[in-house]
Amino acid sequence: MGLPSNLSPDEASPGWMNKGDNAWQLTAATLVGLQCVPGLVILYGGMVKKKWAINSAFMALYAFASVLICWVGWGYRMSFGDKLVAFWGKPSVALDEKYLLRQAFLGYLPTATMVFFQFVFAAITPILIAGALLGRMNFIAWMLFVPLWHTFSYTIGAFSIWCPDGWLNKLGVIDFAGGFVIHLSSGVAGFTAAYWVGPRLDKDRERFPPNNILMMLAGAGLLWMGWTGFNGGAPYTASTDASLAILNTHVCTATSLLTWLVLDIAVSGKPSVVGAVNGMITGLVCITPGAGVVQSWAAILMGLISGSVPWYTMTILHKKVKLLRHVDDTLSVFHTHALAGILGGILTGFFAVPKLCRLFYLVPEWERYIGLAYGLQTGRTLAGLRQMGAQLAGVGFIVCLNIVMTSLVCLFIKLIVPLRLDEGVLQIGDDAIHGEETYVLWDDEEKYENTQVNSAYDADEYPSVVSKTLSELQMV
Known part of the structure; x- marks a missing residue:
């Protein structure tokens, strides 16, 4: 018996392509894209003070478009192409049909699908950085920052950890879907850029209420549901591991949100909506590096930790540490992304299950991926410690990379245009910058x-x- 006609290979559907995997990967990519546009666009637009709603939303929209051109122009192949050095690929275009229609370096997918899937991850990263800079960054400076940071920071992190030729990939770092490459990077880069850009007006720092909490919740909902594609697409196949990653993502997120909510009520006596959104985000970030390689009970524990540790650093420790008080991180991306990303990476190094790692990586040397907890349980303590060491190396590299590169990018832009808007424009906001108002x-x-x-x-x-x-x- 032959295959049904709709499954038979032809010129448009070569024998190496799995139609189900390709359909899922394009769907997952679209879900991640919806996290950006409109997800973070309306989350930022609703979460900031009214006079900054348009500017904040537009920073996200611009970044999405800008990164796509950089990505197909040079960024994709610098992240996943031929090796230039141990941490960086050679720049080259991803626009030719001979390149885009052949099989991707992973999965039974065309390279065009891989380019699009990885683009939405590359796009969301600077949008998350923008969260630290809302309410005062010069929009022209932002237009320069996005392509420069994407080229000289994001591509290095992606190649090092995700590309098979990257040095951290060879070291064995587990980053299932971007806890290091995306969230730790954006958290550290956002905090660093906020230092160089400078603070908002004093009255904006003292009082910066959301102008539309319902819109903020709508954006948060798109962010949460879109994470189904964020983590579910990481295996590059519609597999059992993808299903587990999706379930773990939502379990951890719900636990983190509820933990943050309970702590808010216990301390302030009021259930904060903004606090619940922060708890949701820290849960999503924390589970990302290990979504498909940890047990679901471990996802609950990760949610408890991600809902409590960043809550403590944001609400209590932040007021006591001089550097945290000094740097004006508008939406606290340091706590919600950098810290939650570090927690997720370390907890993945502790809870990663060897069998699940085998299902995810599907490589002969899968046994080297083992969480410390299972190393202690099976007598492979040294292997577990080695995995934890690899995770810490990943943290250290991404932190140092983004502090250095973000600082260099900001200092370079400062030679061309001011990073921060002048005082008169800061007083007015959207109307002075864009000539448009949020609510007419x-x-x-x-x-x-x-x-x-x-x-x-x-x-x-x-x-x-x-x-x-x-x-x-x-x-x-």
Whole structure:
């Protein structure tokens, strides 16, 4: 019996391609893309002060588009192409059909699918960095920062850890879906860039309420559900390991959110929505490096840790450490991404199950991937310690890489344009930067009788707007 006609190989569906895997990988990539656009676009737009909503959302949208051009122009092959040095690939384009339609370096997929899947990971990373810079970075400086940081930082981390020729990959670092490459990188880079850009206005640092919590929750929901593709696509196949990774992702996230919520209630007496979103994010980040290589009970333990340790550092330790107080990290990406990424990487080194590592890596030397807990249990303590050492090496490399490269990128941009907006623009926000406002109540030419000043305006923050509106009301 032959294959059904829809499964028979042809020129468009070569024999090496698995249609189910390809369909899942494209779906997973789209889910991750939706985390960025519109997910983080509307999360940022709702989570910041009203006068920064457009600017914050637009920083995310710009980064998504900018990275795609860099990615197909040179970034993909610097991350997954031929080796230039032990930590970096040779720059080259990924635009030719002869290259894009052949089998990818992993999985039964065309390279075009791999390029798109890895692009959405590359795109979300600078968008996460933006979370530390909202409310004061010069948009032109941001336009320069994204391609420069992508080229000289992201591609190095991706090649080192994910490319088969990368030195950390050969060392045996486990980073299932980007706990190091994406989240630790963005957390450290965001904190470093925030140091060089400088702080927001004092009144913005003191009071920076979300302008639309419901929109913020909608963005958070897209971020959470999109993580199904984020971690579920990491095996590059529609496999049992992908299913386990998805389940573990949601179990850890729910546990982390609830842990953060309980701590908020215990300390402040109020269930904070913003706090719950932070707990959700730390859970998603923490499980990412080990989603498909740990047991589900371990995912719960990881959620307990990711919901409590960053909560402590953000709400208590942050006020006591001078450096943390000094650097204006707008959305606390250091705590939610850098710290949660470190926790996830270390806990993966402790909880990684050898059998699950075999299912994920499908390589002859799979036995070298073993968590310390299982090393102690099976008498392979040295192998477990070696794995933990590899995880710590990954942490150290990514931290140092992003401190150095982010600093160099910022100092270079500073020679061209200011990193920070001037004081006058900072007072106004979106209207001064983009000539657009978040919420338009009526056209300038329209007049309404018996209208009151909208409560969304803060008289201290927008004196010119309030004065103008009152004058118009008196004329009517």
